[in-house]
Amino acid sequence: MGPDARARGGRQTARPKLESALELCRQVLAIEAEGIQGMAQRVGAEFEQAVEMIFRSRGRVIVCGIGKSGLIARKIVATLNSTGTGAIFLHPVEAMHGDLGILTEGDVVLAISNSGETAEVCSLLPSVRHLGASLIAFTGAANSTLGRAANLIIDVGVAKEACPLGLAPTASTTAALAMGDALAVALLSRRKFNHADFRALHPAGALGERLKVRVSQVMLGGSGVPRVTPDTPLPKAIAEMSRKGLGATLVVSGEDELLGIITDGDLRRTMERRGSVENLSAADAMTAQPKTVRDDTLAAEALDVMEKSLITVLPIVSAEGRLCGILHLHDLLGKGSFSFSAPANNNSRRP
Numbered sequence: 001m002g003p004d005a006r007a008r009g010g011r012q013t014a015r016p017k018l019e020s021a022l023e024l025c026r027q028v029l030a031i032e033a034e035g036i037q038g039m040a041q042r043v044g045a046e047f048e049q050a051v052e053m054i055f056r057s058r059g060r061v062i063v064c065g066i067g068k069s070g071l072i073a074r075k076i077v078a079t080l081n082s083t084g085t086g087a088i089f090l091h092p093v094e095a096m097h098g099d100l101g102i103l104t105e106g107d108v109v110l111a112i113s114n115s116g117e118t119a120e121v122c123s124l125l126p127s128v129r130h131l132g133a134s135l136i137a138f139t140g141a142a143n144s145t146l147g148r149a150a151n152l153i154i155d156v157g158v159a160k161e162a163c164p165l166g167l168a169p170t171a172s173t174t175a176a177l178a179m180g181d182a183l184a185v186a187l188l189s190r191r192k193f194n195h196a197d198f199r200a201l202h203p204a205g206a207l208g209e210r211l212k213v214r215v216s217q218v219m220l221g222g223s224g225v226p227r228v229t230p231d232t233p234l235p236k237a238i239a240e241m242s243r244k245g246l247g248a249t250l251v252v253s254g255e256d257e258l259l260g261i262i263t264d265g266d267l268r269r270t271m272e273r274r275g276s277v278e279n280l281s282a283a284d285a286m287t288a289q290p291k292t293v294r295d296d297t298l299a300a301e302a303l304d305v306m307e308k309s310l311i312t313v314l315p316i317v318s319a320e321g322r323l324c325g326i327l328h329l330h331d332l333l334g335k336g337s338f339s340f341s342a343p344a345n346n347n348s349r350r351p
Helices: 003-007 021-042 045-056 068-082 125-130 145-149 171-190 195-201 206-211 234-244 264-274 299-309 329-333
Strands: 061-064 087-090 108-112 134-139 152-155 248-252 258-263 313-317 323-328
Touching (some): 021 171, 045 134, 045 152, 045 171, 125 134, 134 145, 234 248, 234 264, 258 264, 323 329
Parallel strands (some): 061 087, 061 108, 134 152
Antiparallel strands (some): 248 258
């Protein structure tokens, strides 16, 4: 027994049990999830007002923050730009040394500060007001200097940080980031921003590359296309749908003229109306004159048709109206198992 133990009367003090990394991981995730859930319950009309303010503005969104909030601001800028809302990051310190020149009347400034008292951010407020820009505050303190100066306040406050010392911004920055994502998505919807718009802003990305080709290069063709004739018994048409695995089958004439389509939804409606598929033919269940595009259509345009029509499969026809193939939404978005065909082999595709 060492001298320290004897000095304590022979008793050894047990070390406090250290939490495992996995336990800490779960605690952090739970705290940050609670912070986001709390925001979801509090957010109200001010968010819709912020969306309208930005949508109707004549300028850009100028996002500013410093430290960890500055990093979050940069990510929000990137997300806004990639979804159709022009945005620029403004460093508060650089702004006071000339970068305020990017700010013009009609811009909307989005300032991020959990406390609302960040000196560098607050130092910009008189200039923002003088230049005629609108101000949205992401803050957890509505009665702060930033909150009082803002045209709109979005509450991104959290009950506590995930950092056990309560010092490092963790849950608060996650909350601000999540609210920035929500703002970008709401603006995307407000602008009716679609896959074709996304492709135009991401020409080098995988989705951009996929959507630049003609549908003849990505469609399923040849024997892989589910097809039946109008007089095919409906149970056999269902079997064809199951074999080809696209959730639909096309109905064609003997000369491959497209007459209609049968989808899972068509089958459900037929069952509700007729009670049974026995003694029915494909013609009894099909939707006549379905949406189509020609085989020389850009994939981006085909995707726009599918998006607006709320469909996941699209028949592809030639200029003469003959069936060429079928396109599934997953193939356009990269989730299918098919690869691009060579342009010279437009009627088939390798699995």
